[in-house]
Amino acid sequence: MRRPRPTEESRARAARITQALADLLPDEPLPASPSEPGSAGRRAARGGDCPGCGEPLQATAARHGVEFDTCGTCGGIWLDAGELEALTSGLDPIPGTGAQNEADLRARVPAPAPREADIRYRECPRCREVMNRRNFGTISGVIVDECRHHGLFLDAGELEEVEAFLRAGGRAVGEAARARAAARSMPPAPPQLETPRSARHETAATSVVDVLWNLLFT
Ligand SMILES: [Zn+2]
Ligand SMILES: [Zn+2]
Incomplete structure (x- = not known):
C-alpha cells in the first residue's frame, strides 16, 4: 500500500485544523469514551486512511491529552464516536434566544451548498466498512459520513457549518422536526x-x- 509521508504543508494544515478543534474543547477534560476505555486502546485505534482522499490521517495532539485525526491533504476531520457531541456540547444558544422554527433558522444560517462528496459512499478508516450518510441534526444540510461503530468524518468546512447551525439553535429545531417526522410515520393510535x-x-x-x-x- 502507498504510504506517502505527510509534507510540511499538510502537517501544518492538519495542525491548524486540530487547533480549531481544540478551541471548541471544553475547559474540562473530555470524559473517556465508553467504547474505548483506556488511553492505550484509544491510541492503538488511531490511524487509517482519510475517507475523503485516501491519504494517511495524521493524529495531532489538541489538549487534555486528546488527539484528533485530521487530513492535511483535503482538510477532512475524523472524529471517534462521541467526540463530535463532546466538541459541540457548549454551542447551543441560551434558551429562548435560538431559532424558533425552520424558517427562522434558515434566515440565520443558510443551508450549506451540496458537496460533490455528498453523493459518494466512503469507507470507515477503522473497519473499512462503507459508512452511512447522515444529515447532521436532521435538518442542517451538513451531510456527514458515519460508521455506527467508530465515528464520523467531516469534509473541510463542515465543522464550521455544524458550529453555525448549532449556534443558531439548530439542535432544538432539528429535534422538533425529527419528533414530528416520527409522529407522522407512527401507525394510527391503537384501537383500545x-x-x-x-x-x-x-x-x-x-x-x-x-x-x-x-x-x-x-
Ligand atoms: Zn483527506
Ligand atoms: Zn468503522
Missing part, C-alpha cells in the same frame, strides 16, 4: 385508545335519538 371515546360518542348520540324518539312517538 380510540374505542372508548367513539363508543361514548355513539352512546351519547344514541341516547339523544332515543330521547327524541320517545318524546315524539311514544
Whole structure:
C-alpha cells in the first residue's frame, strides 16, 4: 500500500485544523469514551486512511491529552464516536434566544451548498466498512459520513457549518422536526385508545335519538 509521508504543508494544515478543534474543547477534560476505555486502546485505534482522499490521517495532539485525526491533504476531520457531541456540547444558544422554527433558522444560517462528496459512499478508516450518510441534526444540510461503530468524518468546512447551525439553535429545531417526522410515520393510535371515546360518542348520540324518539312517538 502507498504510504506517502505527510509534507510540511499538510502537517501544518492538519495542525491548524486540530487547533480549531481544540478551541471548541471544553475547559474540562473530555470524559473517556465508553467504547474505548483506556488511553492505550484509544491510541492503538488511531490511524487509517482519510475517507475523503485516501491519504494517511495524521493524529495531532489538541489538549487534555486528546488527539484528533485530521487530513492535511483535503482538510477532512475524523472524529471517534462521541467526540463530535463532546466538541459541540457548549454551542447551543441560551434558551429562548435560538431559532424558533425552520424558517427562522434558515434566515440565520443558510443551508450549506451540496458537496460533490455528498453523493459518494466512503469507507470507515477503522473497519473499512462503507459508512452511512447522515444529515447532521436532521435538518442542517451538513451531510456527514458515519460508521455506527467508530465515528464520523467531516469534509473541510463542515465543522464550521455544524458550529453555525448549532449556534443558531439548530439542535432544538432539528429535534422538533425529527419528533414530528416520527409522529407522522407512527401507525394510527391503537384501537383500545380510540374505542372508548367513539363508543361514548355513539352512546351519547344514541341516547339523544332515543330521547327524541320517545318524546315524539311514544
Ligand atoms: Zn483527506
Ligand atoms: Zn468503522
